[in-house]
Amino acid sequence: xxxxxxxxxxxxxxxxxxxxxxxxxxxxxxxxxxxxxxxxxxxxxxxxxxxxxxxxxxxxxxxxxxxxxxxxxxxxxxxxxxxxxxxxxxxxxxxxxxxxxxxxxxxxxxxxxxxxxxxxxxxxxxxxxxxxxxxxxxxxxxxxxxxxxxxxxxxxxxxxxxxxxxxxxxxxxxxxxxxxxxxxxxxxxxxxxxxxxxxxxxxxxxxxxxxxxxxxxxxxxxxxxxxxxxxxxxxxxxxxxxxxxxxxxxxxxxxxxxxxxxxxxxxxxxxxxxxxxxxxxxx
Amino acid sequence: xxxxxxxxxxxxxxxxxxxxxxxxxxxxxxxxxxxxxxxxxxxxxxxxxxxxxxxxxxxxxxxxxxxxxxxxxxxxxxxxxxxxxxxxxxxxxx
Amino acid sequence: xxxxxxxxxxxxxxxxxxxxxxxxxxxxxxxxxxxxxxxxxxxxxxxxxxxxxxxxxxxxxxxxxxxxxxxxxxxxxxxxxxxxxxxxxxxxxxxxxxxxxxxxxxxxxxxxxxxxxxxxxxxxxxxxxxxxxxxxxxxxxxxxxxxxxxxxxxxxxxxxxxxxxxxxxxxxxxxxxxxxxxxxxxxxxxxxxxxxxxxxxxxxxxxxxxxxxxxxxxxxxxxxxxxxxxxxxxxxxxxxxxxxxxxxxxxxxxxxxxxxxxxxxxxxxxxxxxxxxxxxxxxxxxxxxxxxxxxxxxxxxxxxxxxxxxxxxxxxxxxxxxxxxxxxxxxx
Numbered sequence: 130x131x132x133x134x135x136x137x138x139x140x141x142x143x144x145x146x147x148x149x150x151x152x153x154x155x156x157x158x159x160x161x162x163x164x165x166x167x168x169x170x171x172x173x174x175x176x177x178x179x180x181x182x183x184x185x186x187x188x189x190x191x192x193x194x195x196x197x198x199x200x201x202x203x204x205x206x207x208x209x210x211x212x213x214x215x216x217x218x219x220x221x222x223x224x225x226x227x228x229x230x231x232x233x234x235x236x237x238x239x240x241x242x243x244x245x246x247x248x249x250x251x252x253x254x255x256x257x258x259x260x261x262x263x264x265x266x267x268x269x270x271x272x273x274x275x276x277x278x279x280x281x282x283x284x285x286x287x288x289x290x291x292x293x294x295x296x297x298x299x300x301x302x303x304x305x306x307x308x309x310x311x312x313x314x315x316x317x318x319x320x321x322x323x324x325x326x327x328x329x330x331x332x333x334x335x336x337x338x339x340x341x342x343x344x345x346x347x348x349x350x351x352x353x354x355x356x357x358x359x360x361x362x363x364x365x366x367x368x369x370x371x372x373x374x375x376x377x378x379x380x381x382x383x384x385x386x387x388x389x390x391x392x393x394x395x396x397x398x399x400x401x402x403x404x405x406x407x408x409x410x411x412x
Numbered sequence: 413x414x415x416x417x418x419x420x421x422x423x424x425x426x427x428x429x430x431x432x433x434x435x436x437x438x439x440x441x442x443x444x445x446x447x448x449x450x451x452x453x454x455x456x457x458x459x460x461x462x463x464x465x466x467x468x469x470x471x472x473x474x475x476x477x478x479x480x481x482x483x484x485x486x487x488x489x490x491x492x493x494x495x496x497x498x499x500x501x502x503x504x505x506x
Numbered sequence: 507x508x509x510x511x512x513x514x515x516x517x518x519x520x521x522x523x524x525x526x527x528x529x530x531x532x533x534x535x536x537x538x539x540x541x542x543x544x545x546x547x548x549x550x551x552x553x554x555x556x557x558x559x560x561x562x563x564x565x566x567x568x569x570x571x572x573x574x575x576x577x578x579x580x581x582x583x584x585x586x587x588x589x590x591x592x593x594x595x596x597x598x599x600x601x602x603x604x605x606x607x608x609x610x611x612x613x614x615x616x617x618x619x620x621x622x623x624x625x626x627x628x629x630x631x632x633x634x635x636x637x638x639x640x641x642x643x644x645x646x647x648x649x650x651x652x653x654x655x656x657x658x659x660x661x662x663x664x665x666x667x668x669x670x671x672x673x674x675x676x677x678x679x680x681x682x683x684x685x686x687x688x689x690x691x692x693x694x695x696x697x698x699x700x701x702x703x704x705x706x707x708x709x710x711x712x713x714x715x716x717x718x719x720x721x722x723x724x725x726x727x728x729x730x731x732x733x734x735x736x737x738x739x740x741x742x743x744x745x746x747x748x749x750x751x752x753x754x755x756x757x758x759x760x761x762x763x764x765x766x767x768x769x770x771x772x773x774x775x776x777x778x779x780x781x782x783x784x785x786x787x788x789x790x791x792x793x794x795x796x797x798x799x800x801x802x803x804x805x806x807x808x809x810x811x812x813x814x815x816x817x818x819x820x821x822x823x824x825x826x827x828x829x830x831x832x833x834x835x836x837x838x
Contacts, residue, residue: 179582186576186585189592190569191804193812194417195600196438198569200452202593206586213582230581254815300448307441307822308815315818396577403580403638410696412580412638412688415820416614419607436673437604439613441816442823453597473543492590497683503755506650506683 166342167280168223169242170349172232173339173385175215176243179233181264182208183396184251193254200300204261207293214286234404238393245384246329248393252322255308255315259322262301266362267333269294270355279347302366309370316371323367324375331380334359339385420446421471422454423464432464440465456492508564508628508652509557510719510791517730534735539665542608550734554664555609556625557736559616562602563627567620567801569595571635572644580638587684588641594681598674605666621806629787632795633713639692639699643706645685647714647752653682654748655718658738667736686755693759700760707756708764712782718745720784749777 185205192198216229246264251257272294275287308315334356336344343349367374383389403412417439423432435454440446446465455461499506523531527547533540540546569592576592579585603613619625630648635641656678659671692703718741722728731737749768756763771778789795 183577186589189576189589190566190573190596191808192596193808193815194439195566195596195603196440196449196453197812197815198596199593199600200449202589202596203452203456206589206593209582209586209589213586216582233582234580254812296451303444303448304819307445308818310825311818311820311822312814314814315821318814399577402578407696407698410580410699412584412691412695415817416612417816417820419604436601436670437607438600441819442826445819445823453600492594492677492680496680497687499683499686500758502758503686506686506755 163342163346164222166339167348168219169339170343171215171219171222172240173242175212175219175229175232176241177247177264177268178208178212178215180241180243180393180396181247181261182206182212183400184247184249185257185261187251188254188257197254201257204297204300207290207297211286211290211293214289218282218286230404234401238389238397239387241384241387241389241393241397243384243393244329244332245381245390246326246332248384248390248396249326249329250392252325253318255318256322256325258301258304258308259319260326261297262305262366263326263330263363264333265294265298265301266359266366267330267355269298270358271350271352274350274355278349283348298362302362305366305372306370309367309372319370320372323372327375328379329381331377332382332384335382335385337385417441419468420450420465421468422446422450423466424450424454425462425464427461432462437468443467508568508655508717509560510626510628510717512553512557512560512727512731517726517733531733534663534733537661537735538663539668540663541665549730550736551609553731553734554667554736555606555611557731558602558606558609558667559611559619559625560627562599562606562616563620563625564631565595565599565602567627567631567805568648569599570801570804571631571633571797572641574635575638575641578638579641584641584688591645591681591684594677597677598670601670601673602667605664605670608666617809621802621809623793623802626791628717629790629795630713630717631801632790632797633709634797636709637702637706639689639702639706640710642685642688642692642703643710645681645683646689646755647685647707647710648717649678649682649685650752651714651717651744651748653678654744654751655739661735661738663735689759689761693761703759704761707761711764712786715745715748715779715782716784716787716790718742718748720787746776749779753777 182205185201185208188201189198189205192201212233213229216232219232220227220229244264246260249256249260269291272287272291276284276291278284278287305319309319310316334352336351336353340349340351344351364374403410418441419437420440420443421437422435424435425432438446438449438453440449443465447463450463450465455463518527520528520531526545530540530545530547530550540550572588572592572595576585576589579588603616606616607613616625620627630651635644653675656671656675660668660675662668662671689703689706692699720741722741728737728740732740753763753768765780767778767780769778770776790798793799
């Protein structure tokens with residue numbers, strides 16, 4: 130056992146902690162790799178909801194029909210509500226005094242963990258709907274699996290979100306079918322949207338070390354395990370919509386690790402403006 | 413291709429098992445979408461409600477004298493309720 | 507108000523009425539509701555279409571100034587609240603268009619009239635929302651002024667309009683409060699936030715007073731609308747009520763109403779206050795307000811960009827209906 134340093138040493142507490150840890154009495158919490166992975170994974174969940182909800186909210190007041198304007202706002206509200214739950218849990222697990230708003234408003238783009246797909250610009254309403262369908266079909270499978278999570282907090286959030294997202298999928302799948310099998314123009318727009326977005330779908334099913342850690346502890350499924358069900362849903366809907374599934378090829382990735390498209394920076398510049406311009410103010 | 417989405421009358425039976433009740437109208441291309449739009453517009457997605465939709469043109473009406481509709485606001489979005497906001501007593505009714 | 511400057515067909519003295527018109531006026535005087543398929547004077551129908559249509563247009567154009575801040579709302583909760591509120595406005599537009607449709611005009615016809623400039627919407631929505639405090643001021647003042655008008659309209663003589671107003675008033679009850687809640691937070695915040703709140707009040711005070719329209723105490727149009735109970739109070743009555751309600755609320759916030767002549771008048775039991783600049787009001791109504799081009803442009807763009815979507819769904823519904831008929835035919 131090392132001798133205790135004298136009283137003038139500035140980092141006395143740390144040294145004392147180190148001494149205790151060395152002696153086998155672990156009282157200073159060591160960084161927990163499992164907790165870090167969980168916080169990372171919760172941010173992925175929260176950021177998908179936040180960024181997609183933000184994109185959908187851009188349509189409010191600009192939708193193609195009043196009924197659709199209202200429906201899309203409902204989806205945005207669901208996703209923002211889910212994001213508050215996921216990021217709130219991330220903050221709780223992290224235990225450093227942050228809250229969901231701190232995650233949303235005070236991280237820079239490199240710290241965001243959402244899929245690239247959800248940050249892509251809205252495009253025409255066809256791109257928005259196709260993006261929604263491709264994501265919903267994945268999201269619903271993920272949430273269904275999460276209802277059996279070994280972490281009951283996660284299972285609870287998933288159970289609430291799954292009901293909402295099942296309805297999102299019902300809507301987006303039906304609209305893709307109708308517009309794919311509508312007029313020549315609506316068919317062309319939906320096929321264009323599908324072609325444009327296809328190379329962003331692969332990222333949803335990539336497994337990395339964080340996913341593996343979550344799967345090992347029974348918290349979450351491996352993303353790759355959701356691919357078959359997604360493929361079946363997508364194949365059935367595209368078939369009925371008379372749309373051609375693009376060939377699989379190069380897939381964009383990086384969002385889950387914080388390497389984003391240029392678009393995310395602009396989303397955040399807008400979203401975080403007040404928190405950045407008036408640091409510490411309460412709203 | 414042009415033409416306005418037809419108008420539908422919306423009837424909702426809430427969770428308490430009362431009769432379906434007329435709550436309003438909306439536009440939709442067909443019955444299935446009218447039901448979905450009704451969920452979004454008139455229930456704000458409350459669970460456990462049954463929705464009927466009828467093309468407005470298909471309704472045969474006597475000289476009408478219906479009572480005003482009643483409805484339940486969504487329970488899941490607390491901020492839609494005025495009591496979510498604390499307004500000081502000094503301000504009076506708002 | 508949301509339906510400013512609606513002209514009716516001019517009022518008629520009882521002695522000049524036809525028997526139908528007399529019977530109709532008797533029903534209104536007995537507070538009976540008039541329902542869609544019942545007989546009504548042509549002027550009643552036309553005035554209502556204008557008024558309800560203008561009210562509906564105001565709701566959907568009214569989504570835009572607040573929609574302007576949804577993507578910049580400062581917290582997740584504020585974002586959800588604002589989005590829910592602006593979504594409600596779309597719903598209110600929808601209810602009102604449906605009410606107008608019971609009078610024999612289609613929603614598409616009303617929208618075309620809005621897009622061509624033939625029909626108007628409330629002047630207030632042609633003012634810009636420049637800071638987050640404007641979300642507070644719009645909720646507090648604009649919704650506050652709207653409620654003044656909408657609460658009595660729940661008793662209006664036309665059944666579908668009255669029912670739409672009941673639903674709207676019920677949903678809208680949180681709108682003003684969330685606005686005032688924003689103002690309270692800003693006024694209790696940093697000096698910059700308080701200054702933002704004062705600036706928002708400065709910019710929205712007179713436009714809010716204009717919402718009630720110019721004085722109509724001598725207007726024949728207003729007299730007819732009031733006889734028909736599709737207008738329940740004079741513009742001046744509502745404006746006075748609004749000022750009397752709002753002044754103490756501003757005082758509570760520690761904000762100054764931008765009117766040096768504002769003073770309590772014991773004799774009338776209300777405030778004396780300065781009139782807004784009515785030349786500005788008429789300029790805004792005529793299309794020359796700060797945001798007229800953007801607001802109408804955004805509505806027209808949404809409509810035109812959405813045409814393929816609406817048409818695509820109609821085409822699919824026709825195809826699916828055809829297939830279902832063919833299948834039934836084959837089964838028989």
